[in-house]
Amino acid sequence: MHNLLKACQMCPKKCGINRLEHTGSCGAGSRIKAAKAFLHLWEEPFISGEKGSGTVFFSGCNLNCLFCQNYRISQEHFGKDIDIGRLSEIMLDLQAQGAANINFVTPTPYAAQIVEAVAAAKQAGLALPIIYNTNSYETVETIRMLEGTVDIYLPDIKYYSDHYAIKYSNAKNYFLHASQAVSAMLEQAGHPVFDGSGLMTSGVLIRHLVLPELLEDSKKILKWIRENLGAETYVSLMCQYTPLYQAVSHEEINRTLEDWEYDLITDYFFKIGLENGFVQEHSAAAGDYVPDFDLLGI
Secondary structure, rough: HHHHHOOOOOOOOOOOOOOOOOOOOOOOOOOOOOOEEEEEOOHHHHHHHHOEEEEEEEEEOOOOOOOOOOOHHHHOOEEEEEEEHHHHHHHHHHHOOOOOOEEEOHHHHOOOOOOOOHHHHHOOOOOOEEEEEEEOOOHHHHHHOOOOOOOEEEEEEOOOOOOOOOEEEEEOOOOOHHHHHHHHHHHOOOOEOOOOOOOOOEEEEEEEOOOOOHHHHHHHHHHHHHHHOOOOOEEEEEEEOOOOHHHHHHHHHHOOOHHHHHHHHHHHHHOEEEEEEEEOOOHHHOOOHOOOOOOOOO
């Protein structure tokens, strides 16, 4: 792990910073920083289950989304430093609480530490599926490193156009890297598998947050999924976009999604032949989806 952090290449930004001595462009150093660990009931039903997904929110992010709902931890880096041993204990604590799985949110900066922590937790009795809940700005090399550690990938493909990726998230060549990474995830984990109770136990579920004014971009993402990953690919279309953080500085995205915009994208999903889709209620666009980052469980 230490060798991977000496000149960090963990994500497509490949900042090369020695994270043993400094923080990378994502705000992460050698220690793990996390802001909350709890039973999360707001994921897709087959992820949350009845008691909740055992979710760990990490601090720092390799994107700089102007509209991030979790900006307090992703951009302002609120959180508490913990070591690999403590992360393993947190996983076991969540399992003891009845979690359906272990769900790592914004895990990319800590991928190397996660591999070690999960291995230690499994030796101590962890028996839950591991979820890698990512913004998709990943390298294929990192995804390959996670083989044998991660059971479920939840990549959120945000943009097709590099113009939007750079403008709103400071992510050059976003779709190039995201498409390659998601393809590698699917090759590794396959399409979703469910247990007898309907919980997802392995596979890839692609998320896409529909943004106002970016409808053509959303269509291009869905078309790429259909043509390159197959009609059977599972996709969760989200309408929960809420203009938070610095969205006020961009008039075109300083509003929630109109019902007709979301309906247009869901109609397009089925029109092009995608078969496995999940949609949110239109009322999802509210601040209710933003957790209170209070260091609970950390």
